[in-house]
Amino acid sequence: WAGAGAGAAASSSRTCPVESDLDDSDTSEPGIEPADRAPVRSSDSSGGSAEDGDDDDDDDDASFLWSWATHVDASHHDFSPSDADDIRAALLEWYDSKRRKLPWRGDPPPYDGSTAGTAVNASNGGKKKGGAKARAAAEGADGDDEDGKKRQRTMGDFFSSASKSKSKSKSKKRPKAVRPKRNRGAKVEPPGADAASDEAAEELSCRGGANNASEEDGEGRAEAKREVTAYGVWVSEIMLQQTRVEAVIPYYLKWMERFPTVQALAEADEEDVNAHWAGLGFYRRARLLHTGAKMVCTAYSGIVPSTVDELMKVNGIGRYTASAVASIAFDRSVPVVDGNVCRVLSRLTGIANHIKSAALKDGEPGWELAGQIVKAGDGKRAGDVNQAMMELGATYCAPTGTGTDERDPLREYYASTRIGRAVRRATRRGSSTSSTKGTTSIGEYISNAAAVRRGGRSGRSAPGGA
DNA sequence: ATCCAGGTTA
DNA sequence: TAACCTGGAT
Numbered sequence: 001w002a003g004a005g006a007g008a009a010a011s012s013s014r015t016c017p018v019e020s021d022l023d024d025s026d027t028s029e030p031g032i033e034p035a036d037r038a039p040v041r042s043s044d045s046s047g048g049s050a051e052d053g054d055d056d057d058d059d060d061d062a063s064f065l066w067s068w069a070t071h072v073d074a075s076h077h078d079f080s081p082s083d084a085d086d087i088r089a090a091l092l093e094w095y096d097s098k099r100r101k102l103p104w105r106g107d108p109p110p111y112d113g114s115t116a117g118t119a120v121n122a123s124n125g126g127k128k129k130g131g132a133k134a135r136a137a138a139e140g141a142d143g144d145d146e147d148g149k150k151r152q153r154t155m156g157d158f159f160s161s162a163s164k165s166k167s168k169s170k171s172k173k174r175p176k177a178v179r180p181k182r183n184r185g186a187k188v189e190p191p192g193a194d195a196a197s198d199e200a201a202e203e204l205s206c207r208g209g210a211n212n213a214s215e216e217d218g219e220g221r222a223e224a225k226r227e228v229t230a231y232g233v234w235v236s237e238i239m240l241q242q243t244r245v246e247a248v249i250p251y252y253l254k255w256m257e258r259f260p261t262v263q264a265l266a267e268a269d270e271e272d273v274n275a276h277w278a279g280l281g282f283y284r285r286a287r288l289l290h291t292g293a294k295m296v297c298t299a300y301s302g303i304v305p306s307t308v309d310e311l312m313k314v315n316g317i318g319r320y321t322a323s324a325v326a327s328i329a330f331d332r333s334v335p336v337v338d339g340n341v342c343r344v345l346s347r348l349t350g351i352a353n354h355i356k357s358a359a360l361k362d363g364e365p366g367w368e369l370a371g372q373i374v375k376a377g378d379g380k381r382a383g384d385v386n387q388a389m390m391e392l393g394a395t396y397c398a399p400t401g402t403g404t405d406e407r408d409p410l411r412e413y414y415a416s417t418r419i420g421r422a423v424r425r426a427t428r429r430g431s432s433t434s435s436t437k438g439t440t441s442i443g444e445y446i447s448n449a450a451a452v453r454r455g456g457r458s459g460r461s462a463p464g465g466a
Numbered sequence: 467a468t469c470c471a472g473g474t475t476a
Numbered sequence: 477t478a479a480c481c482t483g484g485a486t
Contacts, residue, residue, distance in 0.1 A: 241473045242481075281481035285474080318474050339472060399471085400485075 014074035016365070061422035068350055068419060074365055077349040084376035087348070087413055088385055091373070094409035095388035102245065103252055104236035105387070108223035113246035230304035230329035231262045231293075237324045238289050238316060242282040245394070251280055263302055265293040288316030306330040327374070328383035335370035336386040340393025345369050347403045350415035 067076070079087065100114070101107035226232075235255060239248045255276050259265040265273070270290065277286035292315035296304055304325070305311045311322035326332040337345075342360040345351065349369060351360060360366035370389070374382045396408040403414050411417070 238473090243472085244483075247483075279482085281483085282472090282474095284480060288474080316474070320473060 014364075016072055016074040016076060061426050065419065065422050065426065068415075074368075077351055077365070077369060079348075079369065079372045079376075081376065083413070084372045087410060088373050088376045090409040090413070091385055091388035091392070092381060095384050095391070098407075098409075099388065099391060100245065102236075103226055103249065103256070104228070104232050106225045106228040108225055111249050113244070113249050228329070229261075230306070230325060231265075232256060233325050233329040234292075234304060234317075234321070235259075235289065237321045237328075238285055239280060241321070242285065243280055248280075251276070262293045262296050262304060265290060266297040266302075285316055291315045292317060304329070307332070308334055324386065327386050331380070331383060333375055333379040333382040335367055335374045335382075336390065337366045337370050338390060338393075340390045340397075341370055341386075342366055343393045343399065344389050344397050344410065347397060347414040347416040348410065350419050 099105075100112055102111055102113065236248070236252055239252055239255075243251075258272070258276055259268055268290070270287075273286055273290045274283065277283060280286075295314055296302060300310075305314070306326060306329075308319070308322045308326045311317050311325055312319060317325070320336060320338050323334050323336040327334050327336060335341075337360070345360060345366055351365070370386075373389070374385050392408070392410065396405040397403060397410070401408075403417055404411060
């Protein structure tokens with residue numbers, strides 16, 4: 001097991017903030033999976049490398065679980081240098097061969113943001129594909145026929161209707177004229193850009209965007225790769241903050257077509273910017289991106305900053321986006337932590353705090369752990385390592401996944417899986433716990449782990465608890 | 467029908 | 477820490 005005792009990294013005692021607040025509250029733990037849902041029998045190809053230990057593993061299980069359940073020092077979760085290097089290598093290998101082809105990565109046209117077959121839509125029998133989603137996004141943006149009643153009110157709809165009804169309170173300031181009382185089902189009151197309505201609808205009709213991006217060079221098959229610019233990475237990261245990859249693709253293509261450079265965006269007027277954002281949601285970010293572009297043009301002479309610190313001074317760029325742009329566009333060896341990375345780290349380390357907890361995301365542990373992987377080995381290709389982690393967390397290591405997908409390049413490194421198996425083995429002989437539906441609360445795991453340890457020593461286990 | 471993810475800002 | 481929006485999962 002790769003993630004075994006690890007530890008190792010010389011570090012002053014960093015108290016681990018994770019387990020301290022575990023208690024028994026949460027019920028859905030992205031980091032810990034029982035790993036016993038799959039038909040343990042024979043489903044694995046390549047004759048059982050799993051080596052279903054027998055009795056010898058019991059001691060290992062007990063000590064492993066106990067140290068995991070009772071540790072207080074954050075260094076408990078550190079990756080050993082060799083593990084970090086292995087993980088990084090596995091990520092890069094997977095990224096090079098299996099990553100999705102996306103425009104902001106410089107890939108040529110046939111784009112596939114689909115997550116079909118991954119843990120994302122494991123429950124759906126492949127009914128929906130990414131292409132359908134992307135198409136839906138495009139259609140939703142340009143739909144200006146059908147005055148159906150239930151039709152979702154998109155920005156595109158607004159523009160169409162606004163051109164007819166000639167909006168009365170044209171406030172050309174912000175994308176949201178009315179503040180709805182409640183979020184759910186609230187109608188969107190988009191920007192007052194009535195002038196650009198028809199044009200906007202036309203722009204957003206991304207048809208032909210994904211398939212024929214006019215990359216027909218005389219060469220024939222060797223399509224020219226798209227140019228990867230810092231600005232392009234910036235735009236993509238902002239869009240990806242709020243929307244899934246497959247939905248972003250058509251918007252990104254149209255955006256880059258209309259605003260190819262920071263200067264182009266900075267010089268654009270607000271209605272044009274809003275129109276191209278219509279349908280993506282979180283419209284405030286379009287405004288921030290716009291003002292950010294202006295800021296770059298004025299304060300940075302039109303050149304996107306290359307360091308995290310400088311990037312974070314730009315409007316709309318926080319720590320995540322700054323790190324993403326610095327690593328992807330400028331090859332800075334800095335980690336990136338978003339919700340997807342948190343999930344991967346959670347499974348890797350067995351840190352099972354709820355994803356919403358600040359322990360991994362906002363706290364240092366997540367960034368520290370991600371940094372250990374990104375900076376492992378020669379520390380190069382940080383952007384690819386980061387993208388691999390994020391993509392993995394969005395596909396095979398998605399929230400609904402079990403962390404046991406065979407195609408998951410880090411599958412064998414997940415401490416969560418080891419924990420799950422160890423707990424299962426340990427509790428199998430004793431009276432089974434109440435959870436039979438697959439998800440087990442972290443508190444339950446801890447009490448089970450403690451029970452294992454107690455059982456190993458005194459023989460008295462009281463599974464109740466939790 | 468309800469809930470939730472997702473990063474930044476005020 | 478809430479607010480911002482939408483699509484997808486439950």
